[in-house]
Amino acid sequence: MEPADAIYTRRSVRSYVSEPLGSEDLDKIERWIRGAERLTDDPFEYDYLGPEQIKTVLKWRAPHYIAIYSGRDMMSAVNVGFVFQQVDLRMQADGIGSCWLGMAKPESPLQHGGMEWGVSMSFGKPAEYPEVDKGADRKPLSRISDTEDPRLEPARLAPSAVNSQTWYFKKNGDAYDLYYKPKILKIPGITYWNYNDLGICLAHLYMAYPDTFSFSRGVSEDKKYVGTVRFRSRKDPVPSAGTGPIIF
Numbered sequence: 001m002e003p004a005d006a007i008y009t010r011r012s013v014r015s016y017v018s019e020p021l022g023s024e025d026l027d028k029i030e031r032w033i034r035g036a037e038r039l040t041d042d043p044f045e046y047d048y049l050g051p052e053q054i055k056t057v058l059k060w061r062a063p064h065y066i067a068i069y070s071g072r073d074m075m076s077a078v079n080v081g082f083v084f085q086q087v088d089l090r091m092q093a094d095g096i097g098s099c100w101l102g103m104a105k106p107e108s109p110l111q112h113g114g115m116e117w118g119v120s121m122s123f124g125k126p127a128e129y130p131e132v133d134k135g136a137d138r139k140p141l142s143r144i145s146d147t148e149d150p151r152l153e154p155a156r157l158a159p160s161a162v163n164s165q166t167w168y169f170k171k172n173g174d175a176y177d178l179y180y181k182p183k184i185l186k187i188p189g190i191t192y193w194n195y196n197d198l199g200i201c202l203a204h205l206y207m208a209y210p211d212t213f214s215f216s217r218g219v220s221e222d223k224k225y226v227g228t229v230r231f232r233s234r235k236d237p238v239p240s241a242g243t244g245p246i247i248f
């Protein structure tokens with residue numbers, strides 16, 4: 001399966017065989033993280049942890065976790081969501097199960113400059129794969145955008161913390177302005193995870209339209225404005241390729 005196809009089939013995996021993955025799989029995952037496109041140049045760090053190094057109230061364990069550290073500001077957390085959702089899709093397309101986890105902290109958080117632990121991701125060989133329902137538990141396009149553009153379908157299907165889907169696209173000429181539309185949830189840490197969600201939904205658009213997706217940060221007084229997505233025409237000049245941030 002191609003990574004972009006996993007947009008339509010992936011689910012969070014919460015049941016794993018306890019046996020760890022082999023070094024080939026772990027090396028591949030590390031390459032996917034390093035090779036993922038960055039949305040911004042905000043820094044982040046990550047560590048691989050085993051189940052015994054994780055503090056969580058969750059009843060299940062995975063053989064592997066990635067603990068991710070970044071700044072607490074919106075764009076740092078959006079960038080984390082953007083990068084690691086590309087990795088999530090690649091894992092799931094490759095038969096590796098994964099689940100974003102706010103509720104699984106490192107037992108002993110490391111010092112990574114001024115960065116704090118923000119979110120984790122479990123992964124490993126799935127013991128059971130949740131039934132795929134192709135987005136039936138997601139908001140319809142009419143609730144995530146003022147324009148029902150089928151090109152936004154990959155964003156609609158994106159996973160989010162407690163499936164809150166706090167994103168809203170407003171048509172702006174030939175582009176879409178993305179806004180954070182918070183849901184009132186009394187969960188400590190949820191704002192950071194919602195910022196991850198915004199990057200996750202942008203990663204779905206990028207993975208679905210890698211040749212035409214572009215993202216820029218316009219100027220706005222509105223603190224809930226995240227940025228502007230454009231689907232360039234294939235005739236438009238292609239910005240310089242590479243692994244740098246894809247803001248242009």
Ligand SMILES: Cc1cc2nc3c(=O)[nH]c(=O)nc-3n(C[C@H](O)[C@H](O)[C@H](O)COP(=O)(O)O)c2cc1C
Nearest residue numbers: 011012100101102103159160161162163193196197
């Ligand atoms: C930033 C973030 C944090 C999450 N934290 C947790 C968590 O702590 N525990 C959990 O079981 N699932 C967690 N999830 C998984 C979501 O509940 C799940 O993605 C959502 O319900 C949609 O389901 P799906 O991933 O199967 O499509 C998290 C997801 C995201 C994106």
